[in-house]
Amino acid sequence: MSKIIVFGAGGQLGQCLRELANQRNIQDIYFPTETEADILNVEALKQVFDQQKPEYCINCAAYTAVDKAEDEKDLAEKVNKTGAENLAKLCNEYQSTLIHVSTDFVFEGNTPKLLxxxxxxxxxxxxxxxxxxxxxxxxxxxxxxxxxxxxxxxxEYGNNFVKTMLRLGAEKDELKVIADQIGTPTYAMDLAAVIFDIIESGSNKYGVYHYSNEGVTSWYDFAKAIFDIAKVNIKVYPVPTSEYVTKAKRPAFSVMDKSAIKNAFQASIPYWRESLEKCIAKL
Structure with missing residues (x-):
C-alpha cells in the first residue's frame, strides 16, 4: 500500500477508514488530528505534505449540517469549497492522488431516474x-x-440517522418519518472499503464516481427497517415532506447509478438492508 493521509479523520467515515485499515493491516496510513491538518490552514497542510509525502490523500473533512448551512453559508463554503481547493492544489504540487467524498445533494432530485x-x-x-x-x-x-x-x-460512529432513530426508539412510543424523499442509505464501512480498493488497484481511471449501497428506499422505510432489525417496538407513521418543514430543501429522488464504479473497479456493492443489519449488530 502507498502512503495515505486521511483528512477529517475524526468524522464517521474517517473512523471507519481507521477501523478498516486495522482490519486490513494497512500500515502506511496517517490520521492527523484536525488541528494538525486543518484543511483551511495552508501552511499547516504544507508541513503535513512535506513530512508525509503522501501518494494518496483521502478527504473526509466536510461541513455536513444541511439545515445549519443555510445560516452558516460562509463557513460551509470555506470547509466544502476552499478546503477542497487547498487539498487539490497541494495534491497537484506533491503529485498525490486526491480521493474526495461528495454528495448526492449536488442534484436537484426532481426526476425519478437513476442519476x-x-x-x-x-x-x-x-x-x-x-x-x-x-x-x-x-x-x-x-x-x-x-x-x-x-x-x-x-x-457506528458520529451522528447519523440510524443512531438518531435508535435513540428516539428508546425514548418514544411513536414517530413520524418522511415518506416521500427517496434515496439509498450507505454504510460508511462499505464506502471505506471501496476507497481502499481503489487505492490498492493503483488505477488512474480518474474522475467522478457514484457510490451508495444497492437498492432504493424512503426515510420512512429506512426507519422501519432500523426498528425491525433492532427489534424496537415503536409505531412509525409516514408523513409528506410538507408536514416536516426544514430550513434546507432536500432532493425528492436521489438514487445514483453505480455502473461506472462497478465497471472501473469491479466493485461489488452490498444491498442497503444487509449492510444495515451489520451496522446494527455492531451497535
Missing part, C-alpha cells in the same frame, strides 16, 4: 451548492482525483 455522473447538477440547498463548488475547484486544480458522491451515510 449518472454526467447528469446535470443543480443543488437546491447551500450544503449541495458548496459541495459542488468543491468538486469544481478540484477539477480546476488537479488531474489526479477520484470524487466519490455518496448518499445517506451512516455507521
Amino acid at each position: 449518472t455522473e454526467t447528469d446535470v447538477t443543480f443543488p437546491i440547498n447551500v450544503y449541495g451548492e458548496t459541495k459542488l463548488a468543491g468538486e469544481k475547484d478540484i477539477l480546476l486544480n488537479t488531474t489526479r482525483y477520484f470524487i466519490l458522491r455518496t448518499s445517506w451515510l451512516y455507521s
